[in-house]
Amino acid sequence: MRAEVKEYNFDWMMNRGVAAASLAADGTVKERDLLLRYVPYFKGPLEAILGEGEPGAEFLKMMAKFFDNLLTAHQKGKKIAATTFCFSPAILYAVDAVPVTFEILTALASMMWKRGAFDYLDFACEAGLTETSCSSQRGAIGAYFAGLGEEPDFMVCDTPGVCDTNANAFAFASNYLNKPFFQLNYPQRLNDGRTSQYHIDDFKALITFLEEQTGNKMDYDRLKRVLLEVEKQDTIIADMEDMQMAVPSPVPPLYNMFIYAGRFICSGLPEYTTALEKMRTAVRRNLENGICGLKSGVEKKRLFMCYIDHYTVDMTFWKWLDYKGLSHLGSILSKTFMEGTGYTKDIDGSAYKMDTSSEEAMLNSIAQLNARLPMVRSIRGPYDQPNMWLDETLAVARAYKADCIIYNGTPGCRNTWGMVKPFARDLEKMGYPTFIMYDDAFDDRVESWENTRARLEEFFTVRGLL
Secondary structure, three states: OOHHHHOOOHHHHHHHHHHHHHHHHOOOHHHHHHHHHHOOOOHHHHHHHHOOOHHHHHHHHHHHHHHHHHHHOOOOOOOEEEEOOOOOOHHHHHOOOEEEEHHHHHHHHHHHOOOOOHHHHHHHHHHOOOOOOOHHHHHHHHHHHOOOOOOOOEEEEEOOOOOHHHHHHHHHHHHHHOOOEEEEOOOOOOOOHHHHHHHHHHHHHHHHHHHHHHOOOOOHHHHHHHHHHHHHHHHHHHHHHHHHOOOOOOOOHHHHHHHHHHHHHHOOOHHHHHHHHHHHHHHHHHHHOOOOOOOOOOOOEEEEEOOOOOOOHHHHHHHHHHHHOEEEOOOOOOOOOEOOOHHHOOOOOOOEOOOOOOHHHHHHHHHHHHOOOOOOOOOOOOOOOOOOHHHHHHHHHHHOOOOEEEEOOOOOOHHHHOOHHHHHHHHHHOOOOEEEOOOOOOOOOOOOHHHHHHHHHHHHHHOOOO
């Protein structure tokens, strides 16, 4: 790693960026325009997020709060838990631990900094991770391996099978950083009685581990408050998902990223609820006025990202969607699969329900919620089995009237690369033009954004979509 990069703490830099941006959001338009002239390095992402008005401002404030919690955790006597986007942070907040989700930090660095997360991605390889390991964890883990992040006290994630590169990255990090580690098993089936009981028992073992690591007994009254806040948040998201089915979609593309970034780091915290309420108000206003969520106001096509998005430097992917008139209908990361959401009607047994009536009911609820997180929900077995990736993608594409489907991931997504071609073939048979991107969602050096954009535009042109 370059010496100058080692001079700065990774978490501190992220905090200073979002905290300053959140203060700018409270200024006048003239003040913000003047500020953008003096921060050319951050102008792209800052302009894109602040351009969303109040929802963008609240998103930045939520992120600033998250980094403040992370940087002050040890001063306040709290433990830091390194975790993944396949694991709900709600149960960590219930034991008063502070979660740090590596994938979100990597995505933010990739989008906010001109140098992306490149130095940290490379340092993780110098430490021992392979170049084909998942870049979503590798970016932030590289910074933590170099001692540039807050020191985690323990690690929690899901087992291999859901994603071997994800689980292996955490196992390696646990060994490299010499930290205690708990792997939660993933359920073989959703809403199967025998599997559900096994999953609840697994969560009880997890709670024992969390109590040992934090020194705090599980406070079920606190867990109830957190879960009720999660229920409120998922209800707001479900409202926006319902409105997103309208043509044109009233949801700005960037909201999808706001939604899942919050879920993976601030689930159960009131700051996330506030940000979601601002988003819902804006979406509802657009819907009532028949306004498209795109800046151009014209929806040309509707696009469903069947896996993850593209976190290229300067947020150019998101700007390109707006420029081309493409409504973003969400991705595997943004859907809640809460009971009552429209797209779950065609996938029997796929939704979860929140129940806080007893300790056992709460454990069942968070186990079921966790089982609906990305990849755990739909990429834990053969892609074309019931309740798996193909079922889910077709149900969402039908419900949202998608014109086309796009796959994007990383070279480390071996769990999907092994089945993406027959998956795309099946989607084409069902009438959905499907494009497989070959870039790295977090590393522009694998394929430049210019090449990625050219290939995307070729797809839309050749298939007669634009």
